[in-house]
Structure formats: C-alpha cells, structure tokens
Amino acid sequence: MKVKDFEQKHIQKWNHYEATVAALEKGQKNVADVEEVPKMLRERCNELALARHRMYSVPMCEYLNQQVIRGHKLTVRNSGGFTEKILRFFAVGFPQSIRNEWKLFVLCWLVFLIPLFGMWASIHYDIDWVRSILGSSGMESMDEMYGKDARPLSEGRGETGADFLMFSHYVNNNIGIDFQIVAGGVLAGVGSLFILLMNGLGIGGAMAYVMEYGDPVRFFSFVSGHAPYELTGMVVAGMAGMRIGLGILNPGRMTRGRALLESGKKGLPLVYGAFALTFLAACVEGFWSAGPASSTIKYWVGFAGWAALAYYFIFAGRGKRAA
Template identity: 50%
Template sequence: MTSGEFENRNAARWAEYERLVDAMERGQEIGGVERLPQRFRELCLDHSLVQARMYGIRLGERLNALVIRGYKLIYRSRRHGWESVVRMAAVTFPATVRKEWRLFWLCSAVFWIPFLLLVWVAKHDLTWIQSILGSQGMAQMEEMYGGDSPLAKGRPGMGSDFMMFCFYIQHNIGIDFSIFAGGILAGLGTLFYLFFNGLHIGAAAGYCNAVCNPQAFWSFVAGHSSFELTGMVISGMAGMRMGLAILWPGRLPRVRALVEATKKAMPLIYGAAVMTACAAVLEGFWSAQPLTWLPGSAYAWKYSVGAVLWLLHIVYFLFAGRRAGDAA
C-alpha cells in the first residue's frame, strides 16, 4: 500500500477525529464525543504504521500533531489536580467502598466483634482486660480518665495541641499502614492487626467504662472515632484486596495479580489516609478541649458532634457518587 492509498483509506476517520478535537478545544458540545478515545487509539496505531513504513515526513508530522492534541484533551484531568482530588473524594472513594462491600463487612466484623465483646466482658470480669492492658496500661487509663478529670486531662503531660496532632498522625498512620501491609501475608497480617486492635481498643474502652469516668472517656473519643475507626476498617479492606490477589490470582501470575489488586486498592488507601488525618486534627484540637466558651455541657457538645459525624459517614458511604457512577 502506498502512502496515498493509506491516506485515502483513513481520511474519513481522521477527519472525524479532527472534528471532535476541534469542537472540544473550543468548548463546543458535539455529538459522538464518546468515540474520541477509540479514534485516538486508532490514530496512534496509524501513526506508528506511517513511521514503520516510512510514508513520509508530511504525513507523519500531521498525525503526530493530531495525536498530541488528542492526548492533551483525553488526559487533561491529570493536569487538573484539584479536579481529580474532588472526584476522588466525591465519587471514586465511596464508590470503591460500596463495590468492595463484602470486604467492608468482613473487616468490620473482625474489628468490631472483639471490640464489643471486650466492652461487655469488662462489666462482668476484668481478668481479660488485665491480661490485655497490663498494669501499666490500666494505670494510664486511670490517669487519663479516672475520677472527675476534666476533658483537658485526656492527655496529661503530652504537650501542646499541635504536638498531640503530630503524635496522633504518627500513631494512627502507623496502625493503618500495619493493617494494610499485613495483606502481603495472604491477608493473615491484615486480619491479625484488625483483630488485635479490636481487642486492645475494646479492652481500653471497657476498662474506662467499668472503672474510670465513662463520660470523660466517651466524650473524648466521640468526635474523632468515626474517622479513626472507619479509616482503620478501610485500610483492612485494601490489605485484604492484596491478600486475596495472592491467594486467588486467577489466570495472572501472582506478582501481576498483586500489582493489579494494589491499583484497585489505591482509592481505599488514599481515602483511609485522609480519614486518619481528619481524626488526628479532631483528636488534637477538639477532643480534649473543655469547651468552656460554649453554652451548656461540654459533654453534650462532644456527644452531639460525634453523633452527627457518624451519621454523615453513613450517608456519605451509602449515597456519595451514585449519580456520577450511573452516568458513567
């Protein structure tokens, strides 16, 4: 096939592609724009054939210019960072959590069942609590939430609010990363860390509820618990996605299956990281404050804010991004 024959055969397709690109560059609404990605891939193939068959500089430069224009349009979202961030938060993250609903309930069960069990056990027998927290852990709980301690004593000797924010960022991200990275052990590490944190946090909550000042404890954790605990569960979902790829790679080699699973888990990791950061902000600058500048009881404010945040989380993960997903 000569250069002229090749050009005549594909002229109509190239003209359609150029028409779509011109309209999009001018911001005009035009029918058939959904065909642009397909035409772009076909044009890339044509361009490579022109180069391989040495059909001439003129045709090569023409197709190269069209490829560049199409690339800028199709991949322009990568240049608009804020647009990508908003879409990730409003659509991709909640949609991915809903898509992985089986992993969500699995990880929730692994964490919440031991948590609730230890809170219940603490009312009847402290033996399990003592074995999990140890004498030092119980003494720390009593120092933080014992007696009639005001909320500001929820972290004695820990420094300024900003220092506490930094501490919580380091501590919470370390927990979430351990849960996620445990997925590399065929998911067993993820399940272990979720179960262990459920036991430990449940033991601390149960001990404070039974021995210390329950109001001081529950009002302290109410504000940030929705972000912190849900982020922990979602980190577990990402870890289990990796673990399942190792256990059941399908027709792909295990390394390739692991890479693909990690890509699918990235929205979960990004979302969990943001939730952990939000938890640290609340824990550092809100949870331990006495709120003397607000009318009424500080405990009531803490509980109200915590209840509203839990409700917003439920609504967000149930409904956010549904219309955008249906349109896509």
C-alpha cells in the same frame, strides 16, 4: 472492508467526536462531553490502528491521526493539575473504591466490631479478660485519663503548642497502625485481619474498663469526635490489606509476584483514603476532643461525623468517572 464502507460505518461517530472536540477547544465546556472524550478517543485510536493495518488511503489515516492528536491534547488539558486530581479523587475515586469493595468493607468492620463488643460484654462476667488485654499499665493509664478522680483532659491543652504536640503524636501513632494493617495483607490477608481483631479487643477492653470503673462521660465525650474517622480509617486500611491478600491467594493466570503488584495498585485508593481519614481524626483529636465544649456538643459532633461518612460513602461520586 473497503475504505468507503469503513467510512460509512463510522462517519456518524466521527462527526459527533469532531463536534465535541471542537466545542471543547473553544472553551464550551460540558461535563458530560469532557467525561465522554477519553472513551471516544480510545475508539479513534483503535480505528486508526485498524486503518493502518488494512493499509487504507493516506487521507483516511491522516484524518484519524489528526482526530487522535486533538483528543489527546484535550485529555491532557482537562486532566487538571495536582490539586484538581486530589480533589477529584476524594470527590469521586475514593467513595467509588469503597462501594466497589463493599464486601471487604463489611468483613473488616465485623472483624473489628465483634471482638470489641465481645470484650465490652465480658467485663460483666469476668474482669480477667479485660486484664489480659489491657495489662496493669493499661488499666493505670485508663485510670489516669478517664478515672472518676482524674484531672480534666483539657488541663494544659491549648498552651505552648500542647495541642499541636498531641496532634503530631496521634498522626505518628495512628498512621503507623494503618501502615501495619496494610502491610499485614502480604500474609495472605491474615495479618490485616489479626491486627484489626486485636485493635477491636484493645478498644473494647478499654471501653469496658472505663464504663465499669471509670467515668464513661469523660471517655465517650473525648473519643466521640474523632472516632468516626479513626475507626473508619483503620477499617479501610484493613480493606487495602485484604485486597493485597486476595491477590496473593487468587492470582489467576498471573504469577504471585505480578498478582501482588496488581492488587497493590488496586488497593492504593484505599490506602490513600485510609491515611486521609486517619489524618483527619488526628486533627479532631488533637485540637477538639480534649477541648472545653460540653459532652452534649461533642456527642452531636460525633453523630454528625458518622452521618457525614455514611452519606459520603453511599452517594459521593455516583454516575461520575474516576480520574
């Protein structure tokens, strides 16, 4: 293709690109234009490489080179700082990652919920199932916290940093569980599913025991506020583990080591999101769940949490490009 034909073929795109870049350089920011620049910049880079390969005229190559430089400066400037990137990740990137992996989302919830409700139902037939999961020490712990004669959960909280101490404990414990779930993905995803299943059995057993022998209102009013974030964080960690596991099981043309690396990169947004949800759950559990608010208010806070997460995962970041 001759230089003149090459120019005529692309001139309209170049003019649009140059006008967009010029407007953004003057501070005339338009969200659609900002999001369009990286795509147009890639096209200019390809055209510059093609022009050099075909040894087109120096003015042509210099023109395209200048347009690439201008576009690159804009993308660097508009990529924002660290705080802006974090906000964009949670506003756009994380919910998009959940929607992109919706099959894993459903699978991990099922692996967690089926044993949970199965264990809950089993107590009506044979308590030995619950005993085998909780053990004697676990049942004693349930009696101490949620028994009918147990002391109020709010007793001693809010004094001498007790709330912060419990918050720190919850962060350490629950993020540790999430990390184990993610790491279980290295075992072809089986480890992640196993830990999810065991957590479902454990939580279902605790719930069943309290409903049968303890004070259900005390239990559900305590867990309702932080459960949406803690349980969802656990499931999202399972998704990250499964993404790693699937990369190992189906590496395609890559080596398994390379596939593990690539699937790990793809699962990183899920890991970040899982840890963020778990951290949020620890905040609620440490500073709210054991507080003196009525059970009705706590239930409504829990319902609001589930509704907010559902809305966030379904609608947040739609039609926008992740950073």
